[in-house]
Amino acid sequence: MELMEYLEKKAAWVKQETLKIHRIAPGIRLASSLSCIEILTALYYGKILKYDPADIYCEERDRLIISKAHGSVSFYPLLADLGYFALEELGRVGKAGSLLGDIPDCSIPGYETVNGSLGHGLGVACGIAMALKRKKRTEKVFVLSGDGELYEGSVWEAIMFAAHHNLNNLVLVIDNNKICMLDYCTRILNLEPLDEKFRAFGWQPSEVDGHNMKEVYSALQSLKQDGSDGPKVLIANTVKGKGVPRLEADSLCHIRALKTEEIDQLLMEMN
Amino acid sequence: METKVMRDALIEQLYDRMRTNDDIFFVSADFGAPALDRLREDFGDRFINVGIAEQNLINIATGLALEGAVVYAYAIAPFLSMRAYEQIRTNLSILSQVREINVNLIGVGAGLSYDVTGPTHHCLEDSCIMRVLPNFVVFSPGDSVTTEQFVDYSLRVKKPKYLRLDGKAQPRIYDDPRKISMEEGFSVVREGKDVCLVSTGYMTHKALRVAEMLEQEGISAGVVDVFMLKPLDGELLYKSVGKYSHIATMEESFIDKGSLDSIVAEVLRSSRSQADLTKLGFGDRYVFEVGNREHLHKVNGLDEATIVRTLKGKLSGSRLP
Structure with missing residues (x-):
């Protein structure tokens, strides 16, 4: 399938660029930026979302709130490639005067809100979704959240709100990489069973392998079209540090930085 | 001397504005007022009760405002300003430096308004901590006349604002509203x-x-x-x-x-x-x-x-x- 090949190719490029960014900005959260690459790639390169880099806040855009901002440095190459800012910016992440910092913020074209602090994205997205519904607009609101972020109580305030107000234009995508900063979520405070929790709160849950591009694309595409009642949540089962064996095997991968030689080795293998 | 509760004066004004301005939303963290009953009834689609959830109050208000709404978010002052302080900082103070956000936080119960309810309901910190936040307006009126004068300003100045309102009825300070310049x-x-x-x-x-x-x-x-x-x-x-x-x-x-x-x-x-x-x-x-x-x-x-x-x-x- 032509589209899938294209998306796979783009995802591989985004991954390489993310590693290159890590080489110059060791402080970025690499592992959690790697687990959501297929999701972001499908949404943008798969044209599931409507967007316009020339008019970033145009009314016709679908809204994507990246609530797990730390773990979205992989969004930088994608935004640059789509024309939100110059590609050269990717080579200056974290440097004095750069547009792009170690944690993305709302001053970067393509980011809607501030999410360096966790637990805010879903509630703000609920307000946006409610306003759009009231204006009878058909654009959708997508939220990308981490699983660890679900520990924030404010997220559950928003989960209740979305169901009560039947925000059926709202889609929450959980990058379920199962690891927080210090350990596996099952060992910190168990979040499972996530799908049952969401169902009990009035949401429609579905689940995919978050690294299977075909699954991710078709799930997101059908959620985009879905006008049935209730907010939707897609639990994307992912691997934190995906594609970097040393990170994949490490419960502390959130705070690990790779050495330059390791990055070069990985890039060489990818090519 | 005739006395009036500031929040009632404000809500009465907002009720009139909501009749002609479709963009005004009133969001409450399950907090009411006698004057609010009519507003809740007549503008049911623009009155939102988020429940006892101040963090979500701020987040919902932010989302609505990002889509062009003028939002009045209403709660008891200490819980509005302190339970949700980080939401206020992140989604109103920081975000409004990049995007236009007109959210008006109506904190009721300034100082010792809620006298006998004790230290959780007293509010002696808000004017200190809200003044710290960049991009914020902090309004602390002494009577209902001043409060009413704020309504035009709140619609005109598209920034996040904190209103520190007394919880009890107060007499007028100003007979002539023209003495009040925001x-x-x-x-x-x-x-x-x-x-x-x-x-x-x-x-x-x-x-x-x-x-x-x-x-x-x-x-x-x-x-x-x-x-x-x-x-x-x-x-x-x-x-x-x-x-x-x-x-x-x-x-x-x-x-x-x-x-x-x-x-x-x-x-x-x-x-x-x-x-x-x-x-x-x-x-x-x-x-x-x-x-x-x-x-x-x-x-x-x-x-x-x-x-x-x-x-x-x-x-x-x-x-x-």
């Missing part, structure tokens, strides 16, 4: 010569009573009502208070923590003023004593008689050779 942020409500009482909110009523009592003692006291704690033009304020050799700030806030007393101290310092400054407010402790507002003031040395005695002491002290 851009100036304060008003001289009584001229004097010997001492100037610079006050905000509920304490302006007390300042006027103290000024009367001082008058009986042969001391001429002016009163400046500061209703805009941020932004406030310090140079302009100095023009009104600079002539006094004695100044006292009066507020239902903690003192020495960045509220009105700090504003005035900074104005005096930057103008190289030699004026003597007395800060009247609450010290570094919570108020656990039980009783009505005046009792609590008395316990904390803020009753009229004690204030008059304090100021007389200051004034006579300075007259000694």
Whole structure:
């Protein structure tokens, strides 16, 4: 399938660029930026979302709130490639005067809100979704959240709100990489069973392998079209540090930085 | 004298605006008011009760405002300003530097409005902590007339704002609303010569009573009502208070923590003023004593008689050779 090949190719490029960014900005959260690459790639390169880099806040855009901002440095190459800012910016992440910092913020074209602090994205997205519904607009609101972020109580305030107000234009995508900063979520405070929790709160849950591009694309595409009642949540089962064996095997991968030689080795293998 | 609750005055105004302005939303954290019942009924699609969930109150308000709504978010002052402070910082203060957000936080229960309900419901911190936030407007009116005057400003100035409203009905300070300019942020409500009482909110009523009592003692006291704690033009304020050799700030806030007393101290310092400054407010402790507002003031040395005695002491002290 032509589209899938294209998306796979783009995802591989985004991954390489993310590693290159890590080489110059060791402080970025690499592992959690790697687990959501297929999701972001499908949404943008798969044209599931409507967007316009020339008019970033145009009314016709679908809204994507990246609530797990730390773990979205992989969004930088994608935004640059789509024309939100110059590609050269990717080579200056974290440097004095750069547009792009170690944690993305709302001053970067393509980011809607501030999410360096966790637990805010879903509630703000609920307000946006409610306003759009009231204006009878058909654009959708997508939220990308981490699983660890679900520990924030404010997220559950928003989960209740979305169901009560039947925000059926709202889609929450959980990058379920199962690891927080210090350990596996099952060992910190168990979040499972996530799908049952969401169902009990009035949401429609579905689940995919978050690294299977075909699954991710078709799930997101059908959620985009879905006008049935209730907010939707897609639990994307992912691997934190995906594609970097040393990170994949490490419960502390959130705070690990790779050495330059390791990055070069990985890039060489990818090519 | 006729008294009115600030929130009722505000909600009545908003009700009228909502009839013609479809973009106005009223969001509550399950907090009501007699005047709110009609609004809830007639504008059911633009009145949203998020439940007892102040964090979500701020987040929902932000989302609505990002889509062009003018939002009034309503809750009890200490919970609005402190339970949700990080949401306010992130989604209103930080985000509004990049995107236009018109969210008006209506905090009801300034200072000791909720007197007998104890320290969780007292609100002595908000004017300090809200003034810290960049891009924010902090409004602290003393009566319903001033509160009503804020409505046009709140629609016109598309920034996040915090309204510190008293919970109890208060008499008018202003007979003529034209004496109130939001851009100036304060008003001289009584001229004097010997001492100037610079006050905000509920304490302006007390300042006027103290000024009367001082008058009986042969001391001429002016009163400046500061209703805009941020932004406030310090140079302009100095023009009104600079002539006094004695100044006292009066507020239902903690003192020495960045509220009105700090504003005035900074104005005096930057103008190289030699004026003597007395800060009247609450010290570094919570108020656990039980009783009505005046009792609590008395316990904390803020009753009229004690204030008059304090100021007389200051004034006579300075007259000694």
